[in-house]
Amino acid sequence: MNISELTPAQARALIRNEEWTKPTSGMANGYIQTNLAVLPKELAFEFLLFCQRNPKACPIIDVIEEGSAVAALAAPDSNVKTDIPKYRIYRDGEFTEERTEVKDLWTDEMVGFLIGCSFTFEEALLKNGIPIRHIEEGCNVPMYKTSIACTKAGRFEGPTVVSMRPMTEQQAIRAVQVTSRFPSVHGAPIHIGDPSKIGIQDLNQPDFGDAVSVNEGEVPVFWACGVTPQAVAMQVKPSLMITHAPGHMLITDMKNDEFSIL
DSSP: OOGGGOOHHHHHHHHHTTSOOSOOTTSSTTEEEEEEEEEEHHHHHHHHHHHHHOTTTOOEEEEEOTTOOOBTTTBTTOOTTTSSSOEEEEETTEEEEEESOOTTTOOTTEEEEEEEOTHHHHHHHHHTTOOOHHHHTTSOOOEEEEEEEOOOBTTBOOEEEEEEEEEEHHHHHHHHHHHTTOGGGTOSOSEESOGGGGTOOOTTSOSBSOOOOOOTTEEEEEEEOTTHHHHHHHHHOOSOEEEEOTTOOEEEEEEGGGGOOO
């Protein structure tokens, strides 16, 4: 099975039937993938405001209306209760479990948010000859909490999470140019080089995802990451928050080209 050639509907069907429970990087090339955050409706406005104030980390692609589990704009035939390979459940700010569906937890009182994902611009990086190490090594992208504080909104505050891809300095310059074309899905990197300057002490110990090789002559390049809401949840401690497991995204019907600027 060549997962890159699947249509979004085929990819979601595999996931819904639990035939694919791994990270979604490289699936259904050409289509937007999104992070997920689901909260009780009494927190929805504050979270939407938080995303509006932190667009690099939390670019909103779609909002799932109260009482629905359908991404009406992004994937009209989706069921967001089942169409993500793995979900994470946070209760009172504590990560309590990981599961392959959330049908029993998603009540009519919940509102869902689909947040842009850096997997979207990976196809463009590959087309420009820039390697994606976690794809090469068959693992999840490494993600780290940083010392960069998000802009507070209501009760929501916390650290920015970044994803990291190693490359040469020349490739990093090109990566800035390529990913700047995708402002709706994190855009250009927010840091290049010394990780300690943004509060990361050890690249081999990511907070989410898997460590990858950084070869001689390469620098780490960091993008704001849609896992940021999970780090925020640990500090805000909502009674219940449903998210995707890092690297396990919703594949939408929206094309990458719709979110690029020339």
